[in-house]
Amino acid sequence: MDTRTLRQLDVLLPGEEPDELDLAEELPRDGSTVTEQLITGDVWSRAQLFRVTVARSWFIDADLSTSRFDGVTLDRCALKGCTLVGAQWTGAVFKNVVLENCRLDYATFTELRAAMGVALIGCSMVETVFDRCRLNALALDECRLTSTRFEASDLRGADLRGNDLSTVGEIMSLRGAIVADAQLPALAEALVNDLELTVR
Template structure:
């Protein structure tokens, strides 16, 4: 069993042997045990598609629509999901690295044992995204993104860029936000209830409190 640890979070990851995978280029309703490399599904419709135990490398899924279906036990590298709409899908036990999710729209997506590393989520929209297990973002770009009504308890964010990330009606209790700049977050304090911070982030938290409470700070 392959695992990785981010902070205090242990994540189960896929363990794939490339020699056991078949090369596939066309999407079907059920893709299993496949290598899918440098394939373009740009602008396509992937509704109900399930991909299991597969490697996706350099795949272009940008501007596509994907409703229902799932990703399970997959390694995804250098994929492009820019402008894609994901709705009602499940992503479980996946390692996703160096991929682009600029402007993606995720609605009612379920995450469990998912590691995003070195990915771009700028201008992404997360709506009712829920973590049912371990989820981590490492060295990810989340600037100008929006998280609305998301349930992401115990999620870990490490060394991420969060400038102008907007949080609205989110539950992040137990989330570990250490190692990120929080100064430019667009959020009320309620969205940060129960999160873990380090001492160096307290000035950023003070700044957010002054904004949220509409305080006037004057010199004596």
């Protein structure tokens, strides 16, 4: 099986290459399963999906802006160059998911569970909110985390190395995460900001 490795995290890829998959031409019905599809363009823009499972599929340059995903499961999916600006994910489950060079600015993830390896690589996450999420199987690399907030989330074991953490909010939610020595000054800055400390 093809895998994408980010430090100690191995993520299973969909299997088939994108050009070997059927092109998704419409939104899936509530409660349905989408398997081995290529989702691209604006077919899923402003979508509202409920309890849909997407398996072994690729999202390439897909516009998922302002979409709502309730109870959606992604299983062995890769997203490349996608736009998820303002998207809302509630009760989602990610298993073996890679997001690379995607825009997640102003998106909200509520009770997202990273059940198996989830890697975010080179993604923009400006003011993205993770609320009550379980992100133990998460790894980030070279992501833009400007004012990203992890609210009441569990990041024990999450690998945050290779990212600037200086403006991350709710810094106490990072308890148990993996960081590098070089990130300690940025973490101190984030803590000062989060606690509104006055340094004299």
